[in-house]
Amino acid sequence: MRTDTGQIINLADYRPTDFVLERVDLTFDLHPTETKVEARLIFHRREGIDPKAPLVLDGDELLLSGLLLDQGELPAEQYDATPESLTIRDLPESAPFELTITTVINPEANTQLMGLYRTGGIYCTQCEAEGFRRITYFPDRPDVLAPYTVNIIADKAANPLLLSNGNFLGGAGYGEGRHFAAWFDPHPKPSYLFALVAGDLGVVEDTFTTLSGREVALKIYVEHGKEPRATYAMDALKRSMKWDEERFGREYDLDIFMIVAVSDFNMGAMENKGLNVFNDKYVLADPETATDADYANIEAIIAHEYFHNWTGNRITCRDWFQLCLKEGLTVYRDHEFSADQRSRPVKRIAEVRHLKSEQFPEDSGPLAHPVRPTKYREINNFYTTTVYEKGSEVTRMIATLLGRDLFKKGMDLYFDRHDGQAVTIEDFVKCFEDVSGRDLAQFSLWYHQAGTPLVTASGAYDADAKTFTLSLEQMVPATPGQSIKKPMHIPLRTGLLAEDGTVITPASVTGAELTGDVLHLTKQTQTVTFHGIPSRPVLSLNRSFSTPINLQFSQSASDLALIARYETDHFARWQALLDLGLPNLLQAARDARQGAEITCDPAFTDALLAAAADESLEPAFRAQALALPSEADIARELGGNNDPDAIHAARQTIIKRVAEAGKAVFTALYDSMQTPGLFSPDAASAGRRALRNTALSYLSQLDETPARVKAAYDAANNMTDLSAALTILAQRFPDAAETATALAHFRDRFADNALVIDKWLAIQAAIPGAGALERIRLLMETPLFKRTNPNRVRALVGTFAFANPTGFGRADGAGYNFLADEILEIDQRNPQLAARILTSMRSWRLLEPVRADHARSALMRIERAGGLSTDVRDIVDRILK
Ligand code: 0A1
Ligand code: ZN
8 A cells, every 4th residue: 555654553452343254245246447346245243242333344546447235336425435445334234235336447557466466468366465445345354254256257368277266156158259257155254254266277187185084185276388397396295294283283174276377476375265376486397497495485385374264264363462372373283294305404494594694683783673573564564574473483492382282283283273264363372271270371472572582692601410400591682662671581492411412401400491392481590400410511402493583602612513523403504613613703794894814713614524524414415514504694693784795705604614624524525415317396405415516616716617517517417506606706707708608508508597596686686795785786687687577676676685795785785775776676566575675774884884875875875766656665664763
């Protein structure tokens, strides 16, 4: 919506609707620029509601072209219609009544990609969060649930496919080259889960037999000719359906489950009941065009959307403040699925990396908000990593507190108790309290208090008393609108190792509750004593990242090396390697800023290279260990006065030192980690490719010429290896003729595959240095870049702003200025996309003063521009506050 000011919505103001919606009957007469929508809605007034209260329906840029009450014309004085609302007075006191509302909308002109729009000749819808009100006047909120019948009429030749939610009722010719189809969804649903798709698409078909023996038709619709690239998605779907039955006892509930892949989409995918709509990036894959990361993402997102069928659709949110009820829980479920399909510790490392690089900066900056916020101005801006990823971490902590069996019982109770309802976080948490008898009141602060808690720990061993004393202190930092915080319930998984790496089991623990290996920190300060400890223990704290905190625990390099070598929890091994390397990287960045010499601690390189060469460890784990924290991670840890050039120089120097020390290891890995035979996207093969490409990246640091990497590029027979080699060429040898040749070759080979062109754009957008901006400007001129496609914009502008700190943050501020221009331009067409890319500026206050000034000016230029969308207005105001 383009209201510029946008009013604040408060959780405290929630109240149910005055009218209950009983049934929805929609008829779409599709036309590219003039689609007629007839909505027949049956309502009755809720008991106890003022008989004079009018019915107020939501709209967004709508034009009313007809309105009937119980089939009769309504006098003009009985209603008011504006583009944003329809108010009807003098409605029956208690009897049900039927409204027939006709609107005419223009799908072709819908560049926001919210509501009904056209993409590549296909009609499709996106209704979450408030897109349905762009189709017809409606009580467009998640607590209004009803069964839907949908009739679709369209030109038959152009739209042989007419799809909507639920089960297919039937179809027939409609005369004059048109036809129609009818769908019925018996499961009451909110409008945000409505979907319609019409057009001409190819299909991959399969079936799934559910736990109770029902056969479900599975269909994935893609552009004609792309069907072979949808087979992996189909396989992932069937695995997801099976997993949800086995792990959570959840069975699918319609005769058909459909996925449609479209090329213009604001987000990753959408869980519309029975008819998921996907960004094609998360459906299409084959070895020639998709990387291992693409395969893993497809698997995760197919699972995520499918899992929403129960967590989101059957049980939905009472209001948008409860978004984490469906998103945090469903992310947790898709994480667990991927962990079961792949390597659990490697998956956990990837999750934590993502959490720290995306959510931690959000939680410590101007956009910080609780997992369950209490106010918003634009709900689209709350599809955040806090709601999704921190929300998932909170669910994970409930599972940790209760243990697997009780957690499963709590979930069963949730499904039983709330099926068919729109509920709150309190309802969800209550289920776990009821099955466990645990009071989760303090724990619930995780939903309500923003900010990443900081836990400070120190330990002392008493050899005479054979005790180990651990002092813990927690502090939750102030965040916008929340200056005072209460102590949280922090579940810290903990292990004790002896000097020889064996596990020490304490005889008892005092000062804190210990369940299994979970130590419960509940007070601001707490002293915990482990009794019966025969020798000085090495403490492994926050195993598996059991709680999303910043931990300050100063451990010696030798203790960390011991954990890295012996911990049974492999996540903790990775964490120990990180803790060994990070101080070194931070010091290097400080030294680089001062112009001092950069040094690299051999204890770190030794431990890292020992892990790299350790054949008892999975290759994927070793690749994760070797991937040093990013420049953005280092900036976050430095916490202020940040100079992207110094950070880049420091990190590059450390990488070079690791390469020098590990030349033999990397050479051996590069030779041994081949994956001969046919390409397989399985996790083990992907891990070998990741480790081999990491080795190549280190070796390239020692190479004077691009020959070795160019040879790797020429020899690559799959997209993972090809794009890895191209990335290394671009990063390490940006100006070499070989790099230019490879980039041109890549472009020409994949010019007709937009998703691969996104990789080509992103690889170039990430090349560091002040020259990046010029490169971006040139790339924007190529016909392969399309301003109207969100994937292209994210690949080029998004990568530049989010993943190129030296290019974007060049000292003269030109990068920030460029972004301001782009945001203003994108905002005219697609506010959601503009607002999301603008969040790349959220950490501007951590920059050194010169850059921070430039960033502020660019932000103020956006703030002062007229005609901003509510989306961009909301973000820019909060970032500048
Ligand atoms: N519910 C979807 C994500 C989604 C959210 C908003 C959208 O438009 C504003 C689109 C999709 C999911 O979690 O996958
Ligand atoms: Zn979701």
